[in-house]
Amino acid sequence: MNVEEAGNASAIRPNIFQRVLAVAACKAVRKFLRLRGSGGTALPGKAAMLFCRNILEVTSSGMEIVVVTGTNGKTTTSRMLEHAIAEEGTCLANRSGANLLSGITAEFTCSADWLGKPRKQYAVVECDEAALKQVVPLLHPKVIVVTNLFRDQLDRYGEVMHTLEEIRRGIEKAPESILCLNADCSLTASLADSREIPGTDCADCGRGSTVFHAGPASASRTSSPTIHPVSSPAVPPASCRTDPAQKRIFWFGLNTPLGEQKDVPLSDAKYCIRCGTAYQYRYHTYAHLGSFYCPACGYQRPEPDTAVLEILEMTASDSRVRIMAGGREFETAVSLPAVYNLYNAMAAVCAGLAFGLDAERMCSSLADVHSGFGRMETFRLGETQGQMILVKNPAGCDQALSFITNLPEERDLYFGLNDRTADGHDISWIWDVDFEKTIHRPCIRNIYVFGDRAEDLRLRLKYADVPAEKITYLPDSPSLLKKLHESRLPVWILPNYTAMLSLREELGKEDGMKAFWE
Amino acid sequence: MNAEKKIRICHLYPDVLNLYGDRGNIICMKKRLVWRGIECEVTEAGIGDCPDLTQFDLFFIGGGQDFEQEVLLEDLKAGKGKEIRSAVEDGKTFLCICGGYQMMGHYYQTHDGVRCEFLGAIDLFTTGAEKRMIGNYAFTLTEDLGSSMVVGFENHSGQTWLGSGVSPLGTVLQGNGNNGVDRTEGVHYKNVFGTYSHGPVLPKNPEFCDRILLSALERRYGNAVLEPLDDSFERSARDSIQREMKIR
Numbered sequence: 001m002n003v004e005e006a007g008n009a010s011a012i013r014p015n016i017f018q019r020v021l022a023v024a025a026c027k028a029v030r031k032f033l034r035l036r037g038s039g040g041t042a043l044p045g046k047a048a049m050l051f052c053r054n055i056l057e058v059t060s061s062g063m064e065i066v067v068v069t070g071t072n073g074k075t076t077t078s079r080m081l082e083h084a085i086a087e088e089g090t091c092l093a094n095r096s097g098a099n100l101l102s103g104i105t106a107e108f109t110c111s112a113d114w115l116g117k118p119r120k121q122y123a124v125v126e127c128d129e130a131a132l133k134q135v136v137p138l139l140h141p142k143v144i145v146v147t148n149l150f151r152d153q154l155d156r157y158g159e160v161m162h163t164l165e166e167i168r169r170g171i172e173k174a175p176e177s178i179l180c181l182n183a184d185c186s187l188t189a190s191l192a193d194s195r196e197i198p199g200t201d202c203a204d205c206g207r208g209s210t211v212f213h214a215g216p217a218s219a220s221r222t223s224s225p226t227i228h229p230v231s232s233p234a235v236p237p238a239s240c241r242t243d244p245a246q247k248r249i250f251w252f253g254l255n256t257p258l259g260e261q262k263d264v265p266l267s268d269a270k271y272c273i274r275c276g277t278a279y280q281y282r283y284h285t286y287a288h289l290g291s292f293y294c295p296a297c298g299y300q301r302p303e304p305d306t307a308v309l310e311i312l313e314m315t316a317s318d319s320r321v322r323i324m325a326g327g328r329e330f331e332t333a334v335s336l337p338a339v340y341n342l343y344n345a346m347a348a349v350c351a352g353l354a355f356g357l358d359a360e361r362m363c364s365s366l367a368d369v370h371s372g373f374g375r376m377e378t379f380r381l382g383e384t385q386g387q388m389i390l391v392k393n394p395a396g397c398d399q400a401l402s403f404i405t406n407l408p409e410e411r412d413l414y415f416g417l418n419d420r421t422a423d424g425h426d427i428s429w430i431w432d433v434d435f436e437k438t439i440h441r442p443c444i445r446n447i448y449v450f451g452d453r454a455e456d457l458r459l460r461l462k463y464a465d466v467p468a469e470k471i472t473y474l475p476d477s478p479s480l481l482k483k484l485h486e487s488r489l490p491v492w493i494l495p496n497y498t499a500m501l502s503l504r505e506e507l508g509k510e511d512g513m514k515a516f517w518e
Numbered sequence: 519m520n521a522e523k524k525i526r527i528c529h530l531y532p533d534v535l536n537l538y539g540d541r542g543n544i545i546c547m548k549k550r551l552v553w554r555g556i557e558c559e560v561t562e563a564g565i566g567d568c569p570d571l572t573q574f575d576l577f578f579i580g581g582g583q584d585f586e587q588e589v590l591l592e593d594l595k596a597g598k599g600k601e602i603r604s605a606v607e608d609g610k611t612f613l614c615i616c617g618g619y620q621m622m623g624h625y626y627q628t629h630d631g632v633r634c635e636f637l638g639a640i641d642l643f644t645t646g647a648e649k650r651m652i653g654n655y656a657f658t659l660t661e662d663l664g665s666s667m668v669v670g671f672e673n674h675s676g677q678t679w680l681g682s683g684v685s686p687l688g689t690v691l692q693g694n695g696n697n698g699v700d701r702t703e704g705v706h707y708k709n710v711f712g713t714y715s716h717g718p719v720l721p722k723n724p725e726f727c728d729r730i731l732l733s734a735l736e737r738r739y740g741n742a743v744l745e746p747l748d749d750s751f752e753r754s755a756r757d758s759i760q761r762e763m764k765i766r
C-alpha cells in the first residue's frame with residue numbers, strides 16, 4: 001500500500017475497529033523498536049496507516065495545531081513555539097526529525113488514548129516541505145509557518161522552485177489556516193498568492209475582505225506591501241479595512257541591515273518571481289534575505305508585523321534585541337546565538353501571535369528557550385567542551401562558519417558529511433559554501449573531517465587553499481571519538497543530518513547522553 | 519616553462535546557471551592552473567552583460583532551474599547566442615554541464631510536446647522523459663581523450679540524443695548518461711566538452727580537468743605541457759565513490 005496517498009483519504013471516516021487496531025499497531029511497533037534499541041519513527045506510523053489510512057486526522061481531531069515548514073530553522077522555531085504554548089496547556093511536538101507523514105502520524109497516534117482520542121490540547125508540528133500537502137489536510141492546523149526557502153538536499157526535490165511549489169500545494173490544501181511568512185525571503189513571501197483569491201481575501205493587508213485591490217493603487221504607499229499581479233482589478237485600498245481578527249497572513253522579518261551590504265554572489269533568488277527582473281535591495285540581512293523589491297513590477301518585501309528593530313548586543317551564546325510584535329515594542333534576550341536564530345525567534349513570536357498568544361509572554365519566553373534538537377547543542381568532552389551545529393546547505397553552513405570564526409578564542413573544527421537517504425544523496429552543496437572567506441581566520445587551529453564523504457570535504461578544503469597538514473581525515477568513529485577526547489581546545493562540530501545522528505549515538509553510548517528519541 | 523602564460527575563463531550566466539555546486543569546476547580549473555604557475559582570470563558574464571567574448575580562452579556553463587531559463591533564452595537571442603556559436607566553431611574550449619550542455623543543442627522538447635529552441639551550436643537535441651535520472655554514475659572518456667574513468671552525480675529528466683557526426687564524451691559504465699539507452703555520455707565536439715555530470719565533476723576527476731585545460735592552452739599557445747600535481751586527495755575521493763558504486 002502506498003502510504004503517501006493517505007492524505008487524500010481524509011473523507012473516509014474510519015470505524016472504531018480500524019481506529020483501535022491502528023492505535024494498537026502503532027504503539028506495539030514503537031515499543032518493539034525501542035526494546036531493540038532503535039529510535040525509528042517511520043515504521044510505527046506506517047503500521048498504523050495500514051489499518052486506518054487517515055488515523056492522523058482522528059488522533060489530532062479537536063487539537064489546536066501550528067505546523068512549521070521551510071528549509072532552515074524548522075526545529076528551532078518549533079522548539080521556541082512549543083516552549084511558549086506549553087505554558088498554556090498540554091502540548092504535543094514531534095521530535096527526532098520525524099517530520100514526514102509516517103513520523104507525524106506515529107507521534108500523534110502514540111500519544112492518543114486506545115480509542116484514538118487525543119490526550120493533549122495543542123501541538124507544534126515540524127513538517128517536511130514535500131510532506132506538507134499530505135499532512136495539513138489531516139491536521140487542519142490553525143497556523144502554518146514558513147521559515148524561509150534555500151537550496152537544500154537537491155536531489156530530493158530537484159530545485160528550490162519545486163520545493164516552493166510543494167509548499168504552495170500544501171498551503172492550498174489548508175485554506176482555513178493562517179499563514180506566517182518570512183517577509184524578507186522573496187520566495188517565501190510569494191506564497192501570499194495562495195491566499196489571494198478574488199472575492200475572498202485581500203493579500204495586501206492580509207485581511208479577509210470581499211475584494212482585493214491592485215498593485216498600482218498601493219504602490220504609492222511605500223510602507224505597505226504590493227504583492228499583486230499588476231493586471232488585477234483596481235479597487236481602492238479603503239475596501240480592505242476589515243476586522244483584524246480575520247487577518248489571514250502574518251509577516252515576520254528583520255527591519256535592520258546586517259553584515260556587508262553587497263550583492264550575494266550565489267543568491268537562491270536573484271530574479272523577480274513575478275516578472276524575471278533582477279531584484280534590488282534596500283538592505284541585506286543574509287543570503288538572499290533582506291528588503292527586496294522589483295523595480296519593474298513592484299513586487300516587494302511586505303511590511304512585517306513582527307520584526308527585529310535593532311540588535312543591541314550579540315555574543316557567542318545569545319543576543320539582545322529590540323523587537324516589534326503585536327503593535328508594541330519590547331526589549332528582549334534571545335538565548336540562542338547567531339543571526340539565523342533571530343529569524344527563528346521572529347517566526348516563533350509571529351506564529352504565537354497568530355495562534356492567539358500574548359506578545360509580551362511570547363517575547364519573554366524567548367529568553368529561556370534552549371536550542372532545538374541537534375541545531376546547536378553543548379556537551380562536555382573530558383577537559384574541554386564541544387558544540388554541535390547541524391549544517392545541511394550552503395546558507396546554513398556559511399552562517400555557522402561566520403558565527404564560529406568570529407568568536408575570539410582558538411578552537412578545533414570538525415566537519416561531518418554523509419550522503420545517506422536522509423541527507424539527500426547529493427553533497428555537491430559543499431562547493432557552494434564560501435569556505436574561502438571564513439576558514440583561514442586564525443582562531444581555527446585544526447580541522448578534522450569525518451563521515452561517508454569525508455574525503456570530498458577534505459578535497460573541498462584543499463581547493464579553498466587550506467594546507468594539507470592542517471586537515472586530518474578520520475576514517476571511522478573510533479578515530480573520531482579518540483580525537484574528540486584528546487582535544488585540549490574547545491571543539492566545534494558541524495555535521496550534516498545522519499553524521500550528527502551517528503555521532504550523537506556514539507557519544508551517548510559513552511556518556512549516557514539521552515537517547516535522541518526521548 | 520609556463521612563464522607568463524595566462525588563461526582567461528568566462529563563466530557564462532553564473533547568475534542563473536549555478537546549481538549543484540557546479541562553480542566548484544571554476545575553482546578547480548583556476549587552482550590547477552595557478553598551482554602550475556599559469557595565470558588565470560575569471561570573468562562572469564550574466565544576463566544583460568555583454569563583454570567581448572573573443573577575448574576568452576575557456577567558457578564554462580553550468581546547470582540551472584527551469585524557472586530562470588526563460589530569462590536566459592531571451593538574453594541568448596539578444597546577441598550572446600551568435601557569439602557563442604562562433605566561439606565554438608573557432609575552436610574555443612567549452613565545459614558545459616547538464617542544462618548548459620542541453621542548451622548547446624538544437625532544442626528541448628518536453629514530455630507533453632512543448633518545444634524550446636536552443637543555441638544549435640552542436641548537432642544534438644534533448645527530449646523530456648518521465649523518469650528522473652538521479653544518482654552517482656561513472657563513464658570512461660573516449661580514447662581520444664585518454665580513456666580515464668570519470669565519476670559524477672547526474673540529476674536530469676532530459677534525454678539527450680547526439681547527431682550522427684558528433685562524438686560522445688565517453689561510454690557509461692554505471693548509471694544513465696545521455697539518455698539511459700545508448701550508453702553514451704556527454705558530447706565532445708571540437709573543443710566543447712558537454713556532460714551531465716554534477717558533483718562538481720572536475721575536482722574528483724583531475725585527468726579530465728587537465729585535458730580541458732590543455733585544450734585551451736594549446737589553442738592559445740600552440741603547444742603546452744601540464745606538469746603532474748599531487749592528486750592523492752582527488753584520487754581518494756574518487757575511490758570512495760567507486761567503492762560505493764562497486765565498480766571494479
Ligand SMILES: [Zn+2]
Nearest residue numbers: 272275294297
Ligand atoms: Zn517583478
Ligand SMILES: [Zn+2]
Nearest residue numbers: 581616673674
Ligand atoms: Zn542537472
